[in-house]
Amino acid sequence: EADIYQTPRYLVIGTGKKITLECSQTMGHDKMYWYQQDPGMELHLIHYSYGVNSTEKGDLSSESTVSRIRTEHFPLTLESARPSHTSQYLCASSDDPGQGGRDTQYFGPGTRLTVL
């Protein structure tokens, strides 16, 4: 079982609300990621981080923002939620064993967000 946690697990909110999805890991991994996944669809990378104070946008354009002030913490924020943001959000982290990209990603349980 991976030591990566996400809260809340489920969130139902109204349009226009500001929300923050929490993600933390206790494995000391430098690399962290946020993915968005709709039912029956593939995961899409929306944000990633190489380490503290490093954040980059992923392949899928997202109105969310992230921060990496501490190694173990990688929160995702939506300033004004809309129904189009309804999805599952998965956080992951990975080590870097120096094996040419063979780092294993460990995923959190996900947050299922519903915006009404």
Place this chain on the structure above:
Amino acid sequence: KNQVEQSPQSLIILEGKNCTLQCNYTVSPFSNLRWYKQDTGRGPVSLTIMTFSENTKSNGRYTATLDADTKQSSLHITASQLSDSASYICVVSDRGSTLGRLYFGRGTQLTVWP
């Protein structure tokens, strides 16, 4: 266009039976291929990872194969159990960046019936 295609989209088998899931990819350059298991409402869990030089990798009752020439991989599950019911996701990594960009398939939804 870099893509990962999985088949079948869904599969139902009886407990104790074997099954094979397929993954075809067009990702280039190629670094490695991973199979993940994702239980409903949970995050994916890594099963196997194979590089260009590896053509088979086992993890208990799971055996993955890779043919880098034809860009195909399969995941064989032996003596299935009810707990094998999950989505199995094929992921291919390229060598195009330090991050090693990952391309995800949509998964095969496996249901094991008693």
